[in-house]
Amino acid sequence: MALPVSMEDTELFPKAAKQLDLTPGTTYDPSAVKEMLSSLSPLWWSRLLISTRGFTINLLHAGDELTLFTVDDAFTAMHARLVGAPDESNGEERRAEREKFIAHIYTIVGFPAVSTALAELARGAGASAEDTSPFVHPSTSEAFTTVFGAPNEATYRIADGQKHAYLVFSRILSLLQARWAQEKGKKKIRFETDPEWQPDNRVVLFEEFGRGNRTWVLLDFDRHILRFWRPRGAAIIFGDRFVEKKKREGLRLCDVCGMLEQGPSQFKALAGFVLCSPECAEEAAKTVK
Ligand SMILES: [Zn+2]
Structure with a gap:
């Protein structure tokens, strides 16, 4: 099944946006994610990340360079974890790893006021040692330490920068999961089909x-x-x-x-x-x- 998306898609990549919308994605449907991971090609996933990253860094660019590089790193990490190499078989084990990674992303963005919590940890003002820290809390520690690393000052600074990437990606992937459920069988613009792939200047x-x-x-x-x-x-x-x-x-x-x-x-x-x-x-x- 195909899933219609491109950079011309203004619901996913609003052109009028002047700043990043950091509202986390709320739709997380593990069975839809599982289907999407097995049905959509590596090229589709690669272009999803290329366009999401292009959209994100172009809106970030006015900000500081350190955040720009940190966000760029987050997308490189996501690409390495989510996109199978062209010659790699899409085995059960590899797919399970990808599902787990996406589950971690939704655990992270679903943490209450995650943006503030990470900013406070990065400033050294957060409750880093107590179980109110997402890195320590039993239900979230695995996700935060797997994605960002062991809890320490350097990790907190990285996480606070990378959060922009995960929040934006989660919002876009949530919209796509909802469409996946709704649009079965419809055939429109697809990331993996040239010349329908329409990147713009923001790619x-x-x-x-x-x-x-x-x-x-x-x-x-x-x-x-x-x-x-x-x-x-x-x-x-x-x-x-x-x-x-x-x-x-x-x-x-x-x-x-x-x-x-x-x-x-x-x-x-x-x-x-x-x-x-x-x-x-x-x-x-x-x-x-
Ligand atoms: Zn060269």
Whole structure:
């Protein structure tokens, strides 16, 4: 069964939003999640995270850089845990791990006033040692320590930054679970189908340096996606049509990692390879030997 979603979907990714809505998702239906994990492709899950992360970091960008990087890390962790590698079998055990991870996310966002609780712990003002701390409370400690790490000051700061990612993701995944239950059999726009995948400017972080000089700000999440889907990463993020158009405009892809050139002749050509970075040149040198 297909599930209709894209970045054009304004219920999931409101375009008028000027700041992040940190209202946690409240629908958590374990049987729907189980079905979604087994029925929807790794590409669907990957693009769900690519678009949710793009949406989140673009609204965060006005804030501090530390939070930006921490949130980026949270999406990289979610992608690593939720999306099966293209060559990986979707075995029972792996699926159970993913279900558990999603259950943990809903335990975290469902903790009463979780945003305030984590902010207080990060400030050192929370009741960290008492059983009012979500890291210690018997019904929530497993979820918080599995997702964020053992309770200590560094973990509290990370959790307070990463909460933005989990809250936004939980809201979007709750909407999708409700749709999964309602829209069985309907066929509309799908994340996994090109050219129906319609990412917009918010799919990654762009920075404008002067007029018409727009550059993709490559964060760890972008590198993770490029590596994960290598060498198709640019098309996974921007869609086949976008990449084909850029190629017609004369832009090239790195032969090693699949990164897209931001401007003409940005990448070096070496021994027949187009290479984006010294790292990729090194990697290419290994394959030639
Ligand atoms: Zn490269």
